[in-house]
Amino acid sequence: MNADRLWASLLDMARIGPSPNGGSRRLALTAEDVAGRRLLLDWAEALGCRWRSDAAGNLFIRRDGEEPGLDPVAMGSHLDTQPLGGRFDGVLGVLAGLEVLRTLHERQIRTRRALELVVWTNEEGSRFSPAMGGSGAWTGRLPLEQFLAAADKQGISLGSALAESGQAGTLAQGEPNLDAYFELHIEQGPVLEEQGQPMAVVNGVQGIRWYDLIFRGQSAHAGPTPMNYRHDPLMAATAFIHKLRQTILADSSQAARLTVGDIEVADPSRNAVPEVVRLSVDIRHIDDGQLEYLHEQLIALARSSAALEGVEVDVEPVWHSPVTHFDSTLVSAVQDAAEQRGYSIPIMMSGAGHDAVNLSHVTPTVMIFIPCRDGISHNEAEYAEPQHCALGTQLLCDAVLQRANRD
């Protein structure tokens, strides 16, 4: 593979929909997103590849194999970005796949099984909710009607954006049947960088639970109300967060995660005890049993914190995504392929969701991570070192070739 060519293509793609501070802005199915896809298709057509799209606008770029009767091996990711997104999230997985195709083309290598380079529609979920929609629709995990009905802030439906942009095609849902799916991605976290690891194989994705909590107390004047007469929902919420955090930090696997991304006081006044406090909670774990334990702890701590303060609490579960396990054979195969290049790479779970989660429900799936600077992603400052991009692409290439050529 050609590291310079890969890097140049990453920069070329980033120039489509450039954002103010050096990132990219290609929201799903906008003119920029379509232009990015067109650039990819131009590159692929130059290699003699043909392509199709399905009703969800997912692109399948095919390089035929020697045995047309065998299921193809797929690589892929997404080209759409966050509103002020980076140049690597998703794009790396797609252009690494392109680099694999280019390398094979250049060296005139035929694989036993065909290869499919896939671009999934609306992975980010920034313009249309939910995220990972294209892969959801293709795998049948998200009903196509629901996918098409999602509307952006201007009220434009995903279906009409697809029609207007000409991205929808006639490939049947779930076609072609895949032999395996590989996705290279930046880690979007700080672990590989901190540990000095250039790559990792990903064996699954953390389970996630989302909650909305509302603590309801009694508003009171800050001055004349002694502490022991109060029913302060903010103090209950604070105690709850503090104690849940202790539980999370006490997790022996160190894999439990807690994020309170939002907290707000209704009708705030600096000299009044709040009446209503709302907050969101995101907990994650690599083990479903432990996640269930944290769920129970969360509810118990919310109730006990509220009771101690004499306030009410509602805990509303908003979303639950169980732990995803990727294919253990593929995990070993990727690790072995790295070993053959002299790298002993770690196995890790992904903290973020990816199209690979949907794919793992219909075909053997695995991911490869490379580090990104300071763990920063979903940000214009997102950056991955050229040598890490190249190493990850080489590993993708090796693993895909091995899979495609196996007996």
Next chain:
Amino acid sequence: MNADRLWASLLDMARIGPSPNGGSRRLALTAEDVAGRRLLLDWAEALGCRWRSDAAGNLFIRRDGEEPGLDPVAMGSHLDTQPLGGRFDGVLGVLAGLEVLRTLHERQIRTRRALELVVWTNEEGSRFSPAMGGSGAWTGRLPLEQFLAAADKQGISLGSALAESGQAGTLAQGEPNLDAYFELHIEQGPVLEEQGQPMAVVNGVQGIRWYDLIFRGQSAHAGPTPMNYRHDPLMAATAFIHKLRQTILADSSQAARLTVGDIEVADPSRNAVPEVVRLSVDIRHIDDGQLEYLHEQLIALARSSAALEGVEVDVEPVWHSPVTHFDSTLVSAVQDAAEQRGYSIPIMMSGAGHDAVNLSHVTPTVMIFIPCRDGISHNEAEYAEPQHCALGTQLLCDAVLQRANRD
């Protein structure tokens, strides 16, 4: 005194600027406020009283005494209300003073010193900031120019509202010199009700310190960022609040108070570690030394909580009002007067500010509290029992007469 007449006058006044749910809405210097003042003046004129107002619109209603050379004894409070205010906050103190005048008139009692019933302008601060403005201007603690320059949300200055409403007069600032100032008020807290006390004498007002805190951390994706890699400003803020609360609750006097009336995350996202969290803190104590100790603890805990999480914190002191001490002779006199009616009443500090705080800097001052239901105030549901209003008014009458007639 006549309890029924007092209660009827309270209800009559509440009918001026009635609010949707049974409270009152007489924002300072609006037509409703002016109509309320006019009603009071009509009642006072019927007793043969004369009245003047000063440049701040404060009303001084005078009942002459036997010895014109002696300084008058004043009673008073305010008639303006919160936007959705109650019927007793401020109004009780004014109409109790009126009931004292009515009783003396009815019984044809002359006092040695003259009496002044004072209505302070813009006590609430809801329309014009700051609160307690009229008494601030009269005592010279708030420069008159600053008082007059305050503008409401429509951009109308207090000065022009005064001119338009005809409430400003020619009485010189600080005139007349007062022998003493008495203010009856609802407690605005739950203590008297909970303790079954019908009255209390108030020996001062808690010291207050206000702060704005900003915790600045590093935004990160909730999934891929392990807990020990995070710099989470919300967790720092939560730990800070939790620990400061422990310090407050450990105060041996049980007089320390902590209110976090507002907390917010900048650009919140449920699956992202926040970058910036802002919160307000209100701490109070009846002892300046202890308040200073809490101030130091607050700063130390903010810094240590931030350091533990690896985030930055700015602590901005917004306001500091030291402890106010009322006149100890008057406190004893009120307590003695209650004793003579068979009531052993407690001494307490006020948690809220009152015009009496300003007055205490220029003349011997004391307050009397009566309970209000559930401690609720600044709310249409605010309520005080008729018998408590009557008892407080009787005590005010007794104490004022004794003061006015002393040698």
